[in-house]
Amino acid sequence: MDKWIELVKAKMSELKITQTELGERVGMSQGGIGHWLNKRREPGITQMNRVLQALGMDFLEVVLVIREPQVTPDDDMPLAQKYNPYFRYPVSDWRTPCEVRENGQPVYVSLTDKQVFQLTDYHARGAAFWLTVAGDSMTAPRGPSIAEGMLILVDPEAEAVPGKLVIARWADSEEAIFRKLDEEGGQRYLVPLNPTWPKALFTDDCRIIGVVVQATARY
Template sequence: MDKWIELVKAKMSELKVTQVVLGERVGMSQGGIGHWLNKRREPGVTEMNKVLKALGMDFLEVAVVIREPQVDADDEMPLAQKYNPYFRYPVSDWSVPSEVRESEPAYSGAKDKRRFELTGYHAPGGAAFWLMVSGNSMTAPSGQSIAEGMLILVDPAAEAVPGKLVIAQWPDSDEAIFRKLVEEGGQRYLVPLNPTWPKALFTDECRIIGVVVEATARF
């Protein structure tokens, strides 16, 4: 609770949002918001998530988690991750992964109909998103392999260096592609993990949308 209050107060100060305005966004009175922030009353999980969304932090989600206590009390884990070890990011469409992540999260009174998935990965900028793998270009007969139907988490803020799996897009293409960034002889290539697919020369015109930081399978 204390960490949630600290996080909310910091964001309200950053956005210059008053208790009155925040109350209007979540359907509460200014007094009710004040009771929460001053620990006179404790909001439920649903109310806590409404406040996060109202402050543009809907990439975070308060959840009840049963886990073993942390052994090391002197860690330097970010505040948001200490309070909430799980983060939710939207599942995007392959045809528009760049466009959907270029706009900052904003408060909306309408119900968000996008699909979200949880992960323990914390994207500092909050702009990560999921994609579902289509096709077999990244399915390898041995070693690293990402099969069709798996969900991959893309972080636009992560550094795209050789050896990383990336999402890239050429200006004349309507859709992005999933490949491994490889450097050979001073030149970079976008290489599929499936050896039957051809590799492509990485040029200045090609845009790296983000780095794949996690892959999961659903059964």
């Protein structure tokens, strides 16, 4: 977010464009632009992209906001896996955000006929997969914030301890949710980063599907 603000302000200065003029280009008020540039509110990925386009700027490359420690390669690891700097994982869907086991092998479920994959240098402990963030429940007014449209990498084998961001699903729910796992007074909760959303009690009928080990955005 800081990098985006820095680039937008620099380009506005270069083009001698005011906040009012920029607002007119993207179809919003000067006050709205000011809230973003002064970090009083955080724009979503689509809104960030509209501002960059209005200023004639190219899209920025991937921004990492979460990064779990890597698994240290050992001597028994195959050379191709040990020295390959990139790994690819499938993009899954919120209704089926995990693999289905068939004859002991992972088979990923996709709503499309063609499975989509994304590359990363993160070496997952388990059969990891990507999800696209939907909604603003994890968009925070300050601190770590995961906006709608970002891609999150989920590792089913990473340890889900309090303080981690996790993907969870209740037995009676069709879709999984993205929350922070917290603990208070010996009881665990699933807490959104957006304070306008309610937290939920983590019960026995709720299953942690995996830990979010990386989040990226293209804007």
